Amino acid sequence: MSDIINNIKGIEYLIIIGIGTMFLLIISFLLSFNLSQRRKFQYRQQMQELKERQQNQLIEAAVRSEETERHRISEKLHDEVGALLSATKLFLGHIKSERLKEDEQQLHSKSLELLDESIEKVRSISHNLHSSILKELGLNEAIRNFVQKIAQGSSLKATLEMDDSYVTHNPENDISIYRIVQELCNNIIKHGHATELFIESAVEDDVLNLTIRHNGKGLSQEEFETLRYQSDGLGLKNIQNRIILLHGKIKFESNHDQHSTVLQIPIKLKT
Numbered sequence: 001m002s003d004i005i006n007n008i009k010g011i012e013y014l015i016i017i018g019i020g021t022m023f024l025l026i027i028s029f030l031l032s033f034n035l036s037q038r039r040k041f042q043y044r045q046q047m048q049e050l051k052e053r054q055q056n057q058l059i060e061a062a063v064r065s066e067e068t069e070r071h072r073i074s075e076k077l078h079d080e081v082g083a084l085l086s087a088t089k090l091f092l093g094h095i096k097s098e099r100l101k102e103d104e105q106q107l108h109s110k111s112l113e114l115l116d117e118s119i120e121k122v123r124s125i126s127h128n129l130h131s132s133i134l135k136e137l138g139l140n141e142a143i144r145n146f147v148q149k150i151a152q153g154s155s156l157k158a159t160l161e162m163d164d165s166y167v168t169h170n171p172e173n174d175i176s177i178y179r180i181v182q183e184l185c186n187n188i189i190k191h192g193h194a195t196e197l198f199i200e201s202a203v204e205d206d207v208l209n210l211t212i213r214h215n216g217k218g219l220s221q222e223e224f225e226t227l228r229y230q231s232d233g234l235g236l237k238n239i240q241n242r243i244i245l246l247h248g249k250i251k252f253e254s255n256h257d258q259h260s261t262v263l264q265i266p267i268k269l270k271t
Contacts, residue, residue, distance in 0.1 A: 059241045066238075067131065067175060074129035082122045089115045124149055128182065131175045139174045140166060140201070143181055147199065150185060158197045166203050169268045176242040177208070177265060180250075183235045184212055184261055192216030192259070203267065210263040218259025219252045 089112065097108050127133060128149075133142045140162040151158040168174050181199070188194045194216030202209045219227070228236040243250050248265040 056245065059244055063176065063241060063245060070129045071131070074126045077122050077126040077129070082119065082126065085115060085119045085122060089119065131178070134171065134174050134178055139168060139178060140164060142178055143199065146178075146182060147185065147197070150189060151197075154189075155195050156189060156197055157195060159199070161198075161200045163201045163203050166201065166208060166267070173246055173265070173267070176246055177210070177263075180239050180242050180263065181210070181212070183239050187235065188212070188214045188216055192218060206266060206268050208263075208265045208267045210265070211260055212263075213258055213260040215258060218254035219261075220254045221252045223254075224250075224252045 092108070092112055092115065095108060097105050100108055128146065133145065137145060144160055144162065147158045147160060150156065185197065188197060192214060194214035196215045198211075198213040200211045200213075224236060228240045230237075239250065243263075246265050248263060250264075251262045253260045253262070
């Protein structure tokens with residue numbers, strides 16, 4: 001009888017050992033699986049971060065290249081085209097208009113008028129292409145100056161309420177913000193046919209909030225997401241690239257009466 005009891009106890013002992021061993025194997029498998037999944041997640045995360053860094057580097061290179069090209073064209077316009085126009089005006093100015101016939105005097109006067117307008121246009125384009133205005137005036141004044149120029153001689157009524165507490169922390173970021181505002185305003189006038197434009201800025205919790213409202217034809221967020229991938233997408237791809245570099249956000253809101261674009265830019269971001 002005791003042998004039977006001992007055998008039963010032995011079997012029970014083996015079963016317990018077997019269950020314990022299986023339990024340990026299951027725990028080991030789960031731990032190994034969890035570690036493997038964690039490593040895979042970390043690897044995917046590292047690859048995603050690497051992909052984002054590479055993408056940002058490509059975007060930054062493209063943006064810097066564009067800015068360099070803007071400066072080159074600006075200098076060419078100012079130094080070469082502007083100089084030629086000024087020289088032409090000088091030569092035309094030496095013509096004694098009183099010696100000309102009446103119709104020739106009118107042509108002479110009109111030519112000088114068109115030359116003055118062309119010189120001013122070249123100067124304005126050159127000024128907008130070059131970012132030195134930001135160094136001279138700061139972001140707020142640069143935006144005010146730009147909006148004032150595009151509103152001159154047009155039916156556009158522009159109102160600005162800029163937060164003068166804004167302080168530049170990174171000049172490169174200011175250039176990108178300025179270019180975004182330029183692109184948006186040009187689209188609003190050229191494609192939106194707006195007659196009223198309102199720009200407001202506010203600094204809150206180290207974030208620059210810029211709101212652009214107008215009464216023209218506006219974009220919805222869905223339209224922006226679609227158009228920014230198209231080659232002729234109103235410069236929206238360029239806007240999106242700069243938003244990515246700034247780690248900012250852009251939101252389009254559109255209704256029948258008023259349309260707005262809201263920018264949220266971290267102002268202490270270092271690039």
